[in-house]
Amino acid sequence: MRLTTEGNLLYTYIEKYNLKDIFDQEVIQYMALYTLDKGECICQSGDMFQSMFFLVKGKLKIYTVQENGKALLLRFNKPLSIVGDMEYLTGYQARCNVEAVNKCMLIEIKYEHLNKFSYNDPKFLRFLIKQICHKLYTISNATALNLLYPVENKFASYLLSTMVNEQEDVHREELKSSKLTEVATLLGTSYRHLNRVIRQLEKEGIISRNKGSIIIHDINKIEELSCGSLYE
Known part of the structure; x- marks a missing residue:
């Protein structure tokens, strides 16, 4: 994963996904844009997050690997989805592998800046709740899919x-x-x-x-x- 400083690309994505409606300027100034190549992982099971990532371009594959070595596909994420949100709220290690299906662009916000400026912000918290509810829905859907569909x-x-x-x-x-x-x-x-x-x-x-x-x-x-x- 590499830092991208191309022109105003970061602010183009901030505008495209209305991130100014979620974050105040104090947070926006600390955002950074990263590029993830196909097959590259943001995290693997057991990793500890220090940042939250917002997918703004491309697609991510999320799968879990069990102790016996078996893997299971959970879902694919499209923009605008978040990586590291549940870990931010719980302090838990990552439980899944997150891998780029194609070239991806992600906006990074470090936890320390979220703690300082957004932790008690209702706009951010409502957005986070909505994202987590969607994740729970897709996980439930994936469970039924893996059990019931041919x-x-x-x-x-x-x-x-x-x-x-x-x-x-x-x-x-x-x-x-x-x-x-x-x-x-x-x-x-x-x-x-x-x-x-x-x-x-x-x-x-x-x-x-x-x-x-x-x-x-x-x-x-x-x-x-x-x-x-x-x-x-």
């Missing part, structure tokens, strides 16, 4: 979340054997079963595999199978 629906939702950007443009996704094993683990299934699902989707002409990459041919069918993008 792999076909979960994989379609995964593809929609990782291969389609904000402009609805579809791109290729590299999905070699090692990556496919990782995806199967995140979706709570086996490599063999996920491979069978992919072959069936290929047979129906919905997707294809070419030199280790997945290509979506029927985005409408993927959207239908995703049941409204289940992980978001």
Whole structure:
């Protein structure tokens, strides 16, 4: 993660997401803009946060890794979402891994500045409560999804979340054997079963595999199978 000082980009995002309605100028002056490259992590389970991050561009993948090494996909975050809010209020360590699906931009506010200027600010606290309630809703939704939906629906939702950007443009996704094993683990299934699902989707002409990459041919069918993008 690297600091971005390009022109007025920070203030462009502050205006775009109306952060002036949430924070006073005392806090805004301490904000910093960071860039996160695809595959880079903001945090891993067990990390201690010192800052809160506001996602203003891109998409983040949130997943949990258990002591037995198994991982489970929880959700994808889009702007404007927060990383480090629950840890700020509780002082707990991070319980999940947060990884960039694509190039992301995040605004950082250090906890020390939030404590000094925003801790008792009703505007900030109302915003925080709304964000945390949304997280609890999505976690509940993800639990039902992982227990009740077949792999076909979960994989379609995964593809929609990782291969389609904000402009609805579809791109290729590299999905070699090692990556496919990782995806199967995140979706709570086996490599063999996920491979069978992919072959069936290929047979129906919905997707294809070419030199280790997945290509979506029927985005409408993927959207239908995703049941409204289940992980978001």
